Amino acid sequence: MNAKTNPNARPIIDVRGVWKRFGTVDVLKGIDLAIRKSEVTCIIGPSGSGKSTLLRCIAFLEEYSEGEIYIEGELLGFALEGGRRRRVSDAEVARVRRNIGFVFQQFNLWPHMTALENVAMPLKLARGIPREDATKRARAMLDKVGLTNRAEAYPSQLSGGQQQRVGIARALAMEPHIMLFDEPTSALDPELVGEVLQVMRDLASEGMTMAVVTHEMGFAAQVADTVVFIDHGVIAASGSPEQVFRREENPRLRQFLQNYFERNVFWQTTDEVPAP
Amino acid sequence: MFNTAIIVKSLPMLLEASVWTVVYSLTSVAIGFCIGTLMCAAGLSQSRPMRALAAFYVSFFRGVPLLVQLLISYYCLPLIGVNVPSSVAAVGTLALCTGAYIAEILRGGFLGIPAGLIEAARMVGLNRVQILTRIEVPMAVRFTLPSLVNETTMMVKASSLISVVGVLELTRLAQNIATSTFQPLEIYLTAGAIYFLINGAITLAGDFAESRFRVEKAR
Amino acid sequence: MSFNPAILTDNWREILDGMLLTILIWVVGTALGLVIGLVVAIVQLFTNRWFAAPLTFYVALMRGTPFLIQLFVIYYGGPFFGLDLTPLVAGVAGLALYGGAYFSEIFRAGFLSVPVGQIEAARMMGISRLAIVRHVQLPQMLVIILPALANMTVLLSKETAVLSVITVNELTSVIQSIGSTTFAFAETLLFLALVYWAFLEIVTAAARRLEKRVGRFMLRTQG
Numbered sequence: 001m002n003a004k005t006n007p008n009a010r011p012i013i014d015v016r017g018v019w020k021r022f023g024t025v026d027v028l029k030g031i032d033l034a035i036r037k038s039e040v041t042c043i044i045g046p047s048g049s050g051k052s053t054l055l056r057c058i059a060f061l062e063e064y065s066e067g068e069i070y071i072e073g074e075l076l077g078f079a080l081e082g083g084r085r086r087r088v089s090d091a092e093v094a095r096v097r098r099n100i101g102f103v104f105q106q107f108n109l110w111p112h113m114t115a116l117e118n119v120a121m122p123l124k125l126a127r128g129i130p131r132e133d134a135t136k137r138a139r140a141m142l143d144k145v146g147l148t149n150r151a152e153a154y155p156s157q158l159s160g161g162q163q164q165r166v167g168i169a170r171a172l173a174m175e176p177h178i179m180l181f182d183e184p185t186s187a188l189d190p191e192l193v194g195e196v197l198q199v200m201r202d203l204a205s206e207g208m209t210m211a212v213v214t215h216e217m218g219f220a221a222q223v224a225d226t227v228v229f230i231d232h233g234v235i236a237a238s239g240s241p242e243q244v245f246r247r248e249e250n251p252r253l254r255q256f257l258q259n260y261f262e263r264n265v266f267w268q269t270t271d272e273v274p275a276p
Numbered sequence: 277m278f279n280t281a282i283i284v285k286s287l288p289m290l291l292e293a294s295v296w297t298v299v300y301s302l303t304s305v306a307i308g309f310c311i312g313t314l315m316c317a318a319g320l321s322q323s324r325p326m327r328a329l330a331a332f333y334v335s336f337f338r339g340v341p342l343l344v345q346l347l348i349s350y351y352c353l354p355l356i357g358v359n360v361p362s363s364v365a366a367v368g369t370l371a372l373c374t375g376a377y378i379a380e381i382l383r384g385g386f387l388g389i390p391a392g393l394i395e396a397a398r399m400v401g402l403n404r405v406q407i408l409t410r411i412e413v414p415m416a417v418r419f420t421l422p423s424l425v426n427e428t429t430m431m432v433k434a435s436s437l438i439s440v441v442g443v444l445e446l447t448r449l450a451q452n453i454a455t456s457t458f459q460p461l462e463i464y465l466t467a468g469a470i471y472f473l474i475n476g477a478i479t480l481a482g483d484f485a486e487s488r489f490r491v492e493k494a495r
Numbered sequence: 496m497s498f499n500p501a502i503l504t505d506n507w508r509e510i511l512d513g514m515l516l517t518i519l520i521w522v523v524g525t526a527l528g529l530v531i532g533l534v535v536a537i538v539q540l541f542t543n544r545w546f547a548a549p550l551t552f553y554v555a556l557m558r559g560t561p562f563l564i565q566l567f568v569i570y571y572g573g574p575f576f577g578l579d580l581t582p583l584v585a586g587v588a589g590l591a592l593y594g595g596a597y598f599s600e601i602f603r604a605g606f607l608s609v610p611v612g613q614i615e616a617a618r619m620m621g622i623s624r625l626a627i628v629r630h631v632q633l634p635q636m637l638v639i640i641l642p643a644l645a646n647m648t649v650l651l652s653k654e655t656a657v658l659s660v661i662t663v664n665e666l667t668s669v670i671q672s673i674g675s676t677t678f679a680f681a682e683t684l685l686f687l688a689l690v691y692w693a694f695l696e697i698v699t700a701a702a703r704r705l706e707k708r709v710g711r712f713m714l715r716t717q718g
Contacts, residue, residue: 059619061615061618061619090624091623094618094621094623097619097621098621100619101619102615102616102619104612104615104616106612108610108612108613108615108616109613109616110613110616110617110631110635111613111635112634112635112638121630122617122620122621122622125620125622125623125626125630126620126621126622126623126626127621167616170616170620171619171620174620174621278575335692335696336688336692338695339691339692339695339696339699340653340688340691340692340695341653341654341655341656341657341667341691342653343656343657343659343660343667344656344667344684344687344688344691345688347667347671347684347687348684348685348688351674351680351681351684352680352681352684352685355680355681429559432561433559433560433561433562434561435561436561436562436563436564437561437563437657439563440660447561447563447564450564450567451567454567454571460567460568460571460572461568461571461572461575464564464567464568464571464572465568465572467564468556468560468561468564468565468568471559471560471561471564472555472556472559472560475559475560476559
């Protein structure tokens, strides 16, 4: 959609040989992935494949066990000292990832604050922006996601789709250089998925750099510059949507896509719709 | 100087007295459990006077400090012609007090059983008594076991108060030794350690019982 | 057996003083206990185990031993450490330390009751650990743990009676000495029970009302 990438530019996110272990289970087994400015990368794969874990590692919500993740050139979460890595302080982690916005599957809005407060509070606390300016910017962000009239509502008074749009506004307000979306529509009722995807489409067309873990193949096909298929903790296929969805031969990918289509096609093909 | 010799010397006596602490507190919990069961049943019954009785009982024995209850039974029972040994009066008072707490614990246990489970039992044809003995009681015991174990440790601690009405148990003996040897810190710390160990043992036993139920749950 | 209520009216001044002292001990002990409990919970949850382990031991100790023994250790054992406390100070300190252990457990459970995702969201916004506690966790958990806090506060009001054993002149102590000088045990002790009972019922009812009001607030925000 927005193919404007210079392959030589320094990636915003650079994942190199990342492993993640939970106890004795290897969830990620040597992931290499670069995400460049204004690129939209969609990460697909079966549940349990490690795709959400990868995104959480990039946000350092999980500590990765091996490898390196660079955010705009800075190593995330660790410092290298004579070949060994040392966990840096939480404040240092916060500094390196200050330009990452994260949107959660379960929204994770703070239930005791209104939509407006959810967006404004971090601006005040984390950025030290004065109350009035923070509120003004928060309102602008809610406008942007189409929630001008719901600013004073508490999360429980909003539909899932509205809550997720607040979640997006909250992340956007921090003026991130990249937005990470962790299955942003998976917790939504089907009829509410569209409004959230539309906000994400708009963001993509404005040139926002995005990494999206998703089950929405239509969105991936239309919006992504790169589609990454993760299976059993490795990147089993990646490339343009055209390449991954049509040409890639990987049997696991074909099986995954086959399952997806069988779940989602409710009429055999349009050809067989009887003529009126 | 911290006098360890006095601890070593008085330890056998303190341990012997702690047997009485265990006997008094476990006896009162056992009696209290019976009282609590009756009061719980009264509280959940259809009869209004029964519910009122249960509410009054629970409110009074939870609303008045145990020490005051003990003082009343110690000083006032003889006034109405009841002459029992002070240890019996004290254990009776402990039992009445813990009974009120146990009644509330059991009530919570019964009310916490999801209605759907009872409905399911009814739909497969169990009768009222079967539902009570096969479904409700076993579930209520599982729900309330941690609270009941906790209540038991509370009673072990509360039993120290019966020293005030002259019953010989761990605290009373510790007081006697402390005042005669002028080494209160050593003696009271030792007594505290013994209470701590008794309660630790009770908690461990409770955890063991609970873990057995948990195996069942995991299946 | 005769019943002579005049014994109470004759000594109303001492009784009133005893009541006021009981309330004072309760309020100060509870307030200090809440502070101790919150600090202990925060240190246990948010610092490393070298700080947390001694506090865990403190909590286990206070919960595993009788309050009376704790008072004896502080009051009679204090001089060993050069702490020659008056009965009142020892009693209030004991109540605060005892209550603090229980309060810390309540606060701890409260902190853990706030869903992890909300804290992750705050961390992703770059909000500091302390600000997360203050703005995300405390406002939500206080509502959740309010019943438990109220319950413990009510329990502590009953524990104040135990301070009579280390000769603090609170209500139980005053009434007991009136009883033993006049031998009017029935009048004095039943009165004492009634006072505590009424007091606890009032405090409990007040706590319920507070919970309801907070519950309504919750309904508005979460409803």
